[in-house]
Amino acid sequence: MNENLKSIFYPLLLLGGLLVLWVFAVRNWGVPNYILPSFESVLGALHRGYIEGAYWKDFGYTLSSMLLGYVSGCALAFIMGMMFAEFRWLERLLYPFVLGLQSMPKVALAPLILVWFGFGIGSKAVMVALVCFFPMFINTAVGLKATDPSLIDLMRAFSASRLQILMRIKIPSAASHIFAGLQISIVLGLIGAVVAEFVSSSHGLGYLINNATTTLDTSTMFAALISLAVIGILGSQIIKFLQRKLVFWENDNDTQVAA
Amino acid sequence: MIQEGIPTMSGELIFRAENLGVTYQSSRGPTPALENFSTEMAKGEFVSILGPSGCGKSTLLKVAAGLLTPSSGVVELAGEPITGPRRDVGIVFQQPTLLKWQTVLDNVLLPIRTLGMDLEVGRARAHDLLRLVELENFERHYPHELSGGMQQRVGIARGLVHDPSLLLMDEPFAALDAMTRENMMIELQRIWMETRKSVIFITHSIPEAVFLSSRVLVLSHRPARILKDVTIDLPLPRTQETLGSARFAELCSELRAMFSQTKK
Numbered sequence: 001m002n003e004n005l006k007s008i009f010y011p012l013l014l015l016g017g018l019l020v021l022w023v024f025a026v027r028n029w030g031v032p033n034y035i036l037p038s039f040e041s042v043l044g045a046l047h048r049g050y051i052e053g054a055y056w057k058d059f060g061y062t063l064s065s066m067l068l069g070y071v072s073g074c075a076l077a078f079i080m081g082m083m084f085a086e087f088r089w090l091e092r093l094l095y096p097f098v099l100g101l102q103s104m105p106k107v108a109l110a111p112l113i114l115v116w117f118g119f120g121i122g123s124k125a126v127m128v129a130l131v132c133f134f135p136m137f138i139n140t141a142v143g144l145k146a147t148d149p150s151l152i153d154l155m156r157a158f159s160a161s162r163l164q165i166l167m168r169i170k171i172p173s174a175a176s177h178i179f180a181g182l183q184i185s186i187v188l189g190l191i192g193a194v195v196a197e198f199v200s201s202s203h204g205l206g207y208l209i210n211n212a213t214t215t216l217d218t219s220t221m222f223a224a225l226i227s228l229a230v231i232g233i234l235g236s237q238i239i240k241f242l243q244r245k246l247v248f249w250e251n252d253n254d255t256q257v258a259a
Numbered sequence: 260m261i262q263e264g265i266p267t268m269s270g271e272l273i274f275r276a277e278n279l280g281v282t283y284q285s286s287r288g289p290t291p292a293l294e295n296f297s298t299e300m301a302k303g304e305f306v307s308i309l310g311p312s313g314c315g316k317s318t319l320l321k322v323a324a325g326l327l328t329p330s331s332g333v334v335e336l337a338g339e340p341i342t343g344p345r346r347d348v349g350i351v352f353q354q355p356t357l358l359k360w361q362t363v364l365d366n367v368l369l370p371i372r373t374l375g376m377d378l379e380v381g382r383a384r385a386h387d388l389l390r391l392v393e394l395e396n397f398e399r400h401y402p403h404e405l406s407g408g409m410q411q412r413v414g415i416a417r418g419l420v421h422d423p424s425l426l427l428m429d430e431p432f433a434a435l436d437a438m439t440r441e442n443m444m445i446e447l448q449r450i451w452m453e454t455r456k457s458v459i460f461i462t463h464s465i466p467e468a469v470f471l472s473s474r475v476l477v478l479s480h481r482p483a484r485i486l487k488d489v490t491i492d493l494p495l496p497r498t499q500e501t502l503g504s505a506r507f508a509e510l511c512s513e514l515r516a517m518f519s520q521t522k523k
C-alpha cells in the first residue's frame with residue numbers, strides 16, 4: 001500500500017472502530033441517550049437537518065458570519081502586519097498594545113461586541129474577525145521580517161524601490177507564514193462564530209447546540225458539531241490547496257500539519 | 260576579434276578608495292574587515308582580487324555596490340562618492356541568490372524589471388546571455404531544479420543583463436566544473452573586450468586571475484591591505500595557448516609566492 005493510501009486508510013480504520021464502539025456503548029452497555037445519543041438518532045438528526053432541510057438556514061448563518069469575519073479579519077490583519085513590518089516607528093508605537101490585546105482571551109470580548117455591534121450577524125462577523133486577526137497579523141509581520149537579507153541586498157543592488165522589494169521579495173518569502181496564519185484563523189474563526197452565537201443568537205449552528213441543552217437533545221448537538229467540523233475541515237483543505245498552488249516552490253518540505 | 264593592448268587608456272577613474280574602513284558590529288564585538296584600504300582603478304580595467312578567506316573581499320565589493328556604508332574613508336565611483344546602489348553597476352554575488360518563486364528567465368530579467376528598462380530588449384539579451392552560460396534549455400525551470408553551478412550561472416547572466424558599465428563579481432566561477440569554467444573565462448574576456456566594461460573580479464584561483472585581468476591585487480589577512488599590485492602584461496585576447504605560455508606560468512608562480520605568504 002503506498003503512503004497516500006495509508007494516510008487515508010488508517011484514519012478510516014480508527015473511525016470505523018470508534019463508530020462500532022459508539023454503537024456498542026449505546027446498545028449493549030446502556031449509556032443513556034442524554035449522555036450519548038445513538039448513532040441512528042444522530043443520522044436521523046442529520047437527515048432531518050440536511051435532507052429535509054431544517055438546518056440549512058443555521059448552517060448558512062454560521063458559514064456566512066464565518067466567511068465575512070474571516071475574509072475581513074484576515075485582510076485587515078495582512079495589511080496591518082505589512083505596515084508593522086515595513087514601518088519601524090509604527091511597530092514601536094503599537095507593539096505594547098498589540099501584546100496586551102494578544103494576551104487577552106478574545107472570546108471574553110463577545111458580550112461587549114454584541115453590545116457594540118448589535119445582535120445581528122454583524123456582531124458575529126466582528127467576533128470572527130477579531131479572533132482571526134491576531135494569528136494572521138503576527139504571522140504576516142514575522143514572515144515579512146524573516147526575509148533573507150541577501151535577497152534584499154540583491155534587490156537594492158539593482159535599484160529596486162521599496163514597493164518592489166515588498167511585492168517581489170518579502171511577500172513571496174513570507175508566503176508560508178501567511179498561509180500558516182490563514183490556516184490557524186479558520187479554526188479560531190469558527191470558535192469565535194460559535195461563542196458569539198452562544199452569547200446571543202437565534203440562528204446558527206452554535207445556537208442549535210446551545211438551544212438543545214434545554215431539552216438534553218444530544219443528537220442535535222452531535223449533528224451540529226459534525227456540521228461545524230465539516231466547515232472547519234473544508235476551510236482548511238481549501239487553504240491547503242491554495243497554498244500548494246501558490247507557494248509551489250516550498251512543496252518539497254511540505255509537512256502534513258493537523259488542521 | 261582583433262583588439263590589441265589593454266583597454267585602460269582613458270585614464271579616467273571608475274573606482275577609488277582612500278583610507279576605507281569597514282567594521283562590522285555584532286554582539287561579540289566589532290570586527291574590522293577593512294582598515295585604511297586605498298586603491299584606484301581606471302575605467303576599462305579588469306581587476307582581480309586575490310586574498311585569504313575572510314579577509315574582506317566580499318565586504319569591499321559590497322561597498323563598491325553601494326550596499327554597505329563604510330565606517331570611515333572615501334569611496335568613489337566615476338568620481339562621485341558612493342551613496343547607494345547605482346543603475347549602471349552589475350553584481351554577481353558569492354551565493355547564487357535567486358528567487359525561488361521565479362523561473363530562470365524571470366530571475367535573469369529581474370534587473371530589467373527593477374530598473375524599468377524595456378522588457379522586449381531585456382528578453383532578447385536574457386536569451387543571449389542564457390545561451391552564453393549554456394542554460395538556454397532551462398529558461399522555464401525553477402532554481403530548485405538546477406544544480407549549484409547552474410544556479411551560479413543564472414546569477415552571472417543576471418549580473419550582465421542590463422549591460423552595466425561596471426561589473427562586480429564575487430567568485431562567480433567557484434562552483435563550476437573545469438570545462439565550463441574555462442568557457443566562462445573566455446566568454447567573460449570577450450564581453451569585457453567588446454564592451455569595455457570595468458570589472459572587479461574576486462577569485463581564489465590564481466590562473467583565473469592572471470588569465471582574465473589587467474591587474475591583480477593580492478590582499479592580506481583581515482583587515483585587508485594590498486600586499487601586491489601586479490599588472491598583467493599578457494597580450495589580448497588571451498587564449499588556450501596563453502594558458503600554456505611561459506609568461507603565464509611565471510606570473511602565476513609570482514602571485515602564488517605572494518599568496519602563500521598571506522597564509523602564515
Ligand SMILES: Nc1ncnc2c1ncn2[C@@H]1O[C@H](COP(=O)(O)OP(=O)(O)OP(=O)(O)O)[C@@H](O)[C@H]1O
Nearest residue numbers: 283285290292311312313314315316317318319481
Ligand atoms: N554581516 C557581517 N557581520 C559581522 N561580521 C561580518 C559580516 N560579514 C562579514 N563579516 C566578517 O568580515 C570579515 C570579512 O568578510 P568577507 O565576507 O568580506 O570575507 P571574504 O574575503 O569575502 O571571504 P571569502 O573568501 O571566504 O568569501 C570576515 O572575517 C567576517 O567574519
Ligand SMILES: [Mg+2]
Nearest residue numbers: 316317353429
Ligand atoms: Mg567572500
